[in-house]
Amino acid sequence: MKNLKIHTENMYLYYGSKMALNNVSIEIPENKVTALIGPSGCGKSTFLRSLNRMNDLIDSVKIEGNIFIDDINIYDKNIDVVNLRKKVGMVFQKSNPFAKSIFENVAYGPRINGINNNNELTEIVEKSLQNAAIWDEVKDRLHDSALGLSGGQQQRLCIARTLAVNPEVILMDEPASALDPISTSKIEELIVQLKENYTIVIVTHNMQQAARISDDTAFFYLGELIEFGKTKKIFTNPDKKQTEDYITGRFG
Amino acid sequence: MIFKKFKQDAKGFIFEGITLLSALIIIAILVVMLVVIVKGGKSMFTWEFLSTFPTEGMTKGGIFPAIFGTALLVIIMSIAAVPFGTITAIYLTEYAKENSFIARSIRFAVRTLAVIPSIIYGLFGLGFFIKFVGTGMDSIFTGGQLKWGQPNILWASLTMALLTLPVVIVSVEEALKTIPRDLREASLALGATKWQTIRKVVLPGSYSGIMTGTILAVSRGAGEVAPILFTGAAYYLATLPHSLSDQFMVLGYHIYIMSTQSANVDQTLPIQFGTTLVLLLLTFSLNFTAIILRYRIRKKRIA
Numbered sequence: 001m002k003n004l005k006i007h008t009e010n011m012y013l014y015y016g017s018k019m020a021l022n023n024v025s026i027e028i029p030e031n032k033v034t035a036l037i038g039p040s041g042c043g044k045s046t047f048l049r050s051l052n053r054m055n056d057l058i059d060s061v062k063i064e065g066n067i068f069i070d071d072i073n074i075y076d077k078n079i080d081v082v083n084l085r086k087k088v089g090m091v092f093q094k095s096n097p098f099a100k101s102i103f104e105n106v107a108y109g110p111r112i113n114g115i116n117n118n119n120e121l122t123e124i125v126e127k128s129l130q131n132a133a134i135w136d137e138v139k140d141r142l143h144d145s146a147l148g149l150s151g152g153q154q155q156r157l158c159i160a161r162t163l164a165v166n167p168e169v170i171l172m173d174e175p176a177s178a179l180d181p182i183s184t185s186k187i188e189e190l191i192v193q194l195k196e197n198y199t200i201v202i203v204t205h206n207m208q209q210a211a212r213i214s215d216d217t218a219f220f221y222l223g224e225l226i227e228f229g230k231t232k233k234i235f236t237n238p239d240k241k242q243t244e245d246y247i248t249g250r251f252g
Numbered sequence: 253m254i255f256k257k258f259k260q261d262a263k264g265f266i267f268e269g270i271t272l273l274s275a276l277i278i279i280a281i282l283v284v285m286l287v288v289i290v291k292g293g294k295s296m297f298t299w300e301f302l303s304t305f306p307t308e309g310m311t312k313g314g315i316f317p318a319i320f321g322t323a324l325l326v327i328i329m330s331i332a333a334v335p336f337g338t339i340t341a342i343y344l345t346e347y348a349k350e351n352s353f354i355a356r357s358i359r360f361a362v363r364t365l366a367v368i369p370s371i372i373y374g375l376f377g378l379g380f381f382i383k384f385v386g387t388g389m390d391s392i393f394t395g396g397q398l399k400w401g402q403p404n405i406l407w408a409s410l411t412m413a414l415l416t417l418p419v420v421i422v423s424v425e426e427a428l429k430t431i432p433r434d435l436r437e438a439s440l441a442l443g444a445t446k447w448q449t450i451r452k453v454v455l456p457g458s459y460s461g462i463m464t465g466t467i468l469a470v471s472r473g474a475g476e477v478a479p480i481l482f483t484g485a486a487y488y489l490a491t492l493p494h495s496l497s498d499q500f501m502v503l504g505y506h507i508y509i510m511s512t513q514s515a516n517v518d519q520t521l522p523i524q525f526g527t528t529l530v531l532l533l534l535t536f537s538l539n540f541t542a543i544i545l546r547y548r549i550r551k552k553r554i555a
Contacts, residue, residue, distance in 0.1 A: 052441060059349055086443035096434035098453060108452070109442040158438070165442055 004071075005030040005169060005199040006051060011065035013046060013055070013223075020046045022223040024065075028216070033191060033200045035214035035231065037207065039246065042220040044203045048171050051201065052088040053081050069169065086113070089167035093174040095154035097146035097161070102129075102138050105146045105157055109165035124164050132160035133190050152183025159190065170194065172202040176209065188213050207247060211235050219243045289528050296526025310488055310510070311519050315527050320492055321405070321500035322534070325480070326470045328409035328496075329416065334466050336413070337420030344421070345428040346450055366418035370478040377411030377483040378403075399497055406496040408484030415479050416469035423468060427461015428454060430549060464545040471538035475531065477504040487513070503531045 006028040013021035021043045028034045036044040046055065053074065055061045067074050074084055086109075097105050106125040115121060125142070129135040134156040138149070146157055155175055162170055172191070176184040191200055191213050204210050210217055210231065217234040219227045219242070227234060227243045238244045300314060307313030340358070348355035387401035394400075431454050439449040477485070486499040487509055493500040510524045511517060 054437065054441065057437070057440070082443050082445055085441055090437075090441035092434060092438065092441075094434055096432070096438045098435060098438070099457060108439070108444075112442065112444045112448050112452070161438075161442065 003030040004028070006067070006069050006201070008068070009066045011050070011063065011067060013043070013050060013064075014060075014062045015058070016060040020223050021050075024225045026218060026225055026228055028199065028201060030199050031195055031197070032215040033195050033202060033213055034216045034218065035210035036201065036203045036218050036220060037205075037210050037246070038220035038226075040205075043223040044218075044220045045173055047220065048173055048201060048203050049090075051169070051171055052085050052090055054090065056081065086165050087167055088169040088171060089162035089165060090171045091155070091158050091162055091173070091175045093177055095151060095158050095178070097149070097154050097157055099145065099147060101143045102146045102149070102157060103142040106161050106164045109161060113165065128160040128164040129157075131163050131194070132156045133186065133193070134160060150183070152179045152186060155179060155183070155187060156190065159187075159194075163194075167198065169199045169201065172200065174203050174205060177205060184209070207235075207249075219246060221246070289525060289532060292522070292525030293527075293529030296522050297529060301526055302530070305490070306488065306523075309515060311514070311516060311523075315503070315506060315523070315530065317489060317492055317501040318503045318506040318527065319530065321485075321502045322474055322504075324405060324493065324500060325409050325412060325502060326473045328405065329412040329473050330466055330470060332410055333413035333416050333420050333469055334462070337417050337465065337469075338424050338462055340417075341421050341424035341428060342450060345425055346446070346454065362418045362421050365414070366422075370415055370476050371481075373411055373415045373479040374482045376414070377407055377479060381407040381410055382483060403482065403484040403486075403499055404497045405484050405493050405500045408480040408500070411479045411483045412473045412476065415476060416473050419469045419472055420465040423465030424458065424462050427458040427464070427549060430461070431457045460545045460549055464542045464549070467538050467542040467545070471535045471542065474538070475504055475535050477502070477508060480505065503527055503534070507531065
């Protein structure tokens with residue numbers, strides 16, 4: 001029996017009076033890559049952003065139901081959101097490095113956690129950059145601005161920055177959608193490597209990408225979780241007709 | 253047929269002429285103003301004029317105390333207005349909900365403050381800072397002896413700070429808004445608190461905006477006379493202010509004095525021109541710096 005990392009029970013999410021997620025119950029296993037697919041506006045990004053409570057930043061959002069990470073209800077009123085986000089990191093669609101040096105970008109998270117010892121920081125930065133497969137490209141210019149990197153490098157830097165706070169779960173919101181094929185394949189390779197130590201949930205519009213890198217796939221449509229299962233099964237023999245139509249490109 | 257077309261062309265031509273003419277008049281006004289001031293003032297524009305005190309009943313000599321007073325005024329004003337304005341702008345952009353009652357009230361207050369005539373600020377400064385705060389301080393600290401309950405550079409600077417506060421708030425708000433949401437989210441997603449995000453990501457990206465606000469405020473403050481008329485500007489002082497409770501001389505007020513109160517207005521004409529030129533150069537160069545900074549912010553926003 002695989003270990004459960006994240007699970008939701010009858011989760012509903014509203015933007016004002018508009019329902020964006022409708023009764024979503026899902027069980028996401030530990031140390032796997034879980035892909036969330038579906039047409040634009042189906043709620044998959046909204047769902048992803050609920051897992052580290054990024055939706056808290058939007059005033060009109062209301063959530064019902066339960067979301068558990070390690071069997072802890074993350075919407076419980078005793079939960080410290082700041083600690084939750086340290087445990088559940090996030091990589092965004094558009095790479096968003098800070099206007100600081102490469103080093104300072106990665107050191108940002110550890111620093112806000114109170115690590116100020118230079119040796120310790122250097123060690124974390126090096127390890128994070130190595131784990132994000134970008135160390136060799138930037139090791140000679142750690143103190144140059146991160147904004148001088150290419151798009152693909154910036155995105156891997158953002159992954160390194162997330163790794164530096166030592167999360168358990170990494171949420172990725174279409175991390176490769178703005179990148180060229182070579183950068184994309186580097187990110188994909190990286191994701192597969194990362195699942196050894198992290199639980200990864202990734203939103204993607206790219207069917208082939210979901211098929212290549214994920215262990216499980218969830219198909220969302222109009223705010224509902226239509227089907228969830230092994231990626232292989234979803235892509236070869238889905239149970240639901242809607243899933244099959246979407247995957248074969250008949251709509252979406 | 254041909255005649256009608258001609259009539260139409262003529263109408264268009266005349267209208268274009270009128271618009272061009274009014275546009276040219278604007279340029280002419282500026283050019284005439286600058287030429288007259290530069291011509292009248294450039295002979296006065298010497299190191300001696302800038303660095304000495306007025307002499308012979310203010311009909312000769314320099315304007316050093318007025319330059320010094322203006323500088324001191326805008327420095328004290330900035331120390332009061334910039335932090336206060338920046339903090340208000342941070343509240344408005346980072347904490348207040350966009351359309352909440354409190355945010356709308358603050359924005360309404362800022363806009364209203366910006367259009368209140370400056371002489372009203374002067375009267376407010378007199379009533380509030382001097383008569384209320386100053387007199388109150390005197391009765392507490394000096395046993396009723398007159399020290400703070402009269403015009404001085406502190407009250408004048410604080411009055412000016414109130415006047416320039418809207419400029420600071422609006423500029424800083426504009427700068428804070430240029431920091432993309434992405435970056436705030438990136439910081440929060442790393443487990444930073446809201447305050448850490450503001451301090452380490454939002455504010456460092458907004459320095460040039462804060463600078464722009466400061467410079468615009470300084471340039472506005474350097475040119476205004478009305479707010480300090482009752483609150484601290486002096487006609488003539490033989491010494492520089494050496495404490496916050498001293499009065500001071502200031503460029504704008506000096507021009508007014510020279511051209512209306514002087515015993516011999518014609519004789520002081522060169523000093524008037526010289527002072528005007530100095531004041532203009534000061535405000536122009538400050539505004540120019542602000543424009544450059546603002547341009548750099550806009551460029552960053554597009555990038």
